[in-house]
Amino acid sequence: MSLLGIDIGTTNLKVGLFNRDGNLIDVRTAPNRVYYDKHSFPYYEPAVLVESVIGLIKELQEQSTHEIETIGITSMAESGLLVNQETGEYISPILPWFDRRTNKIADQLRLEIDEIDRFKKTGIKHSYKHGLAKILWLKEAGYQIKKGVKWLSTADLIAFHLTKVVATDYTLAARTYVYRIDTKEWDESFIQKCGLDKELFPEVKASYEPVGEVSEGFDDYGIKEGTPVIVAGHDHVCAALAVGVVTPQVVLDSIGTAETLVGSVAERTITEEDYRSGLNFGVHVLPNRLFWMGAIQSSGGSIEWLRNLLADDKLSYDRLLYLLEGVDHQPTGILYFPYITGSGVPMPDTDVNGAFIGLKASHSKEDVIKAVLEGLSYEFEWMRNTVEKILSTKLDQITSVGGGTKNRHWMQLKSNVSNCPITIPEINEATLMGAAMLAGLAKGIYQDEADMLDVIDQIKKEEIQPNSSLYKKYKNVYQNGYLKLQDPIRQIYTNNE
Known part of the structure; x- marks a missing residue:
């Protein structure tokens, strides 16, 4: 069959x-x-x-x-x-x-x-x-x-x-x-x-x-x-199902030109606080749940922009990964705000622009590349923390899919910044698979939801673990740099209107 x-x-x-x-x-x-x-x-x-x-x-x-x-x-x-x-x-x-x-x-x-x-x-x-x-x-x-x-x-x-x-x-x-x-x-x-x-x-x-x-x-x-x-x-939402993201503690991180986060929560009333968060909500593909969704507008887009900027003939992915191999594991000291096409959750703003802060003459091309990945990781962490507050639940399991997962330097950075393990399923067509498995559930090929989810749980996965000592250093940069500079950066564009 x-x-x-x-x-x-x-x-x-x-x-x-x-x-x-x-x-x-x-x-x-x-x-x-x-x-x-x-x-x-x-x-x-x-x-x-x-x-x-x-x-x-x-x-x-x-x-x-x-x-x-x-x-x-x-x-x-x-x-x-x-x-x-x-x-x-x-x-x-x-x-x-x-x-x-x-x-x-x-x-x-x-x-x-x-x-x-x-x-x-x-x-x-x-x-x-x-x-x-x-x-x-x-x-x-x-x-x-x-x-x-x-x-x-x-x-x-x-x-x-x-x-x-x-x-x-x-x-x-x-x-x-x-x-x-x-x-x-x-x-x-x-x-x-x-x-x-x-x-x-x-x-x-x-x-x-x-x-x-x-x-x-x-x-x-x-x-x-x-x-x-x-x-x-x-x-x-079909893609999230295919990789087992169906409980409140787990979030799907789908990385393409934009980076979309998808999670689930038990059915509940939608509030004004939910509205202020910038998240979208909907009825889940499985019963008794809602899904929530938010996006980092220029995630993979920031990397594409940088690749075009750093070379006349567009820096190749292989070259980019090679340059990252030689970068120190410590925070770069550069803050990149990935708002080259505006910002999304948790502070939607179509007028804000991106920025680099903290550049020195001693910084190299490699440092700037890593700083972009750090900035994207900080933005991801800000969204994750916001969702945890709104949903009153711990989001400590991240499942990543999409082209961005091929960059293991980025995945490790994201794990270090969030202090959460990142699971990367060995699956190429998650969206198709989610649709097919829901059809199997409708047909009775799976006895019930639990039977289907048990099959999904058997999919092979790679897990990236956070470095606890680096997490402490990144936490300091994130809290005392990235978050504290959000309002000043946005006020620049508000005051210039």
């Missing part, structure tokens, strides 16, 4: 087969092509996306002897489109999460809402990214939102194509900004206030519940009629 995971990402589409033990059997990838209209607004072409995903499944199955038992679909969060449920017609293109055509409408909406009240209901802050702003833009642009038309995320779109059923999951429904995570229902009064109808939005199911079964006509693609399909939900 095999479990199929489908991941609709910003830049790539992936399908992967897994066995019951979570081992990857095979995977296929294709680019998720972005188009641009005459106004230079980005969009995805829904027919192209669907055909690409189905084609990848066919290609995968042509080389496989494994029968697909169940299908789980995960995706980027806020990208979506309008679809006619009755005819299957695509009413609009897919508007990506990063599409800023909705800025004006989002700004207008901000004047009409109580942002803190909306946050307490939805778990997310008002943004141009969310489904509501996209729907209002499409309506204003003349797209017909008639009876039978539904708003679907990209994961919902693939599920609809396979099953002819319109449905979504809790994690993606909330990214519309009109779904209440406190009551698990569409906010009908707010939807009407926005001039829309509740019927525009799909049925909502848990991420481990089938939305439907594969309809006829897919045998040639290696998918049997009647195969259960789930919308597994938000890609980051």
Whole structure:
């Protein structure tokens, strides 16, 4: 038996087969092509996306002897489109999460809402990214939102194509900004206030519940009629599940251009303090939990910026790692504030800029490289400490995934600064695996949640341990330097407005 995971990402589409033990059997990838209209607004072409995903499944199955038992679909969060449920017609293109055509409408909406009240209901802050702003833009642009038309995320779109059923999951429904995570229902009064109808939005199911079964006509693609399909939900939360980040003490640290932290907490009321933290919250893919999420905007981005800065032909990763080999293990004495694209949790600020403080003529290229990694580690520690305070729980287990984990110097620094062990799972396709395993849970391939988590716990891991003596030195720099200079740095830009 095999479990199929489908991941609709910003830049790539992936399908992967897994066995019951979570081992990857095979995977296929294709680019998720972005188009641009005459106004230079980005969009995805829904027919192209669907055909690409189905084609990848066919290609995968042509080389496989494994029968697909169940299908789980995960995706980027806020990208979506309008679809006619009755005819299957695509009413609009897919508007990506990063599409800023909705800025004006989002700004207008901000004047009409109580942002803190909306946050307490939805778990997310008002943004141009969310489904509501996209729907209002499409309506204003003349797209017909008639009876039978539904708003679907990209994961919902693939599920609809396979099953002819319109449905979504809790994690993606909330990214519309009109779904209440406190009551698990569409906010009908707010939807009407926005001039829309509740019927525009799909049925909502848990991420481990089938939305439907594969309809006829897919045998040639290696998918049997009647195969259960789930919308597994938000890609980051699926990835967190795949590496076992499902208890309050453990945090997923996913390191790419941005660095995203994801954790879980028992279901509870969302508060104004949560709003002030800058974190986002949502219903978890497993029962009786919420997930929380925060980001360091320019984590891997800081390293890319530095690589371009330090060499005419971009400093190679191998050269960067070689230079770090010769650096002293002690703190550099340089403070780097990684705000080259603004700051996120715990003090969101789009206007603040990055900074180096403490540079000396004696400092080398190697010291500056290490200082960037130290600054990113301090920022991570600040977020971790903030979340501990808000959630009243100890976050002392860090699981890291993503390209940044290849830099073991960085991982060791982060462990030393936080005084926490860092676990690096030996897994290449965490998001796909999380979607596939949720599908296995829905199908009954796993007896229950505990059975599935026991399988996940068997994944091979590497563990990096902190150096306690270096932790004390870094703690002093962090508390007496990095934190104390936060307000002065931000005041520079506030005072210059």
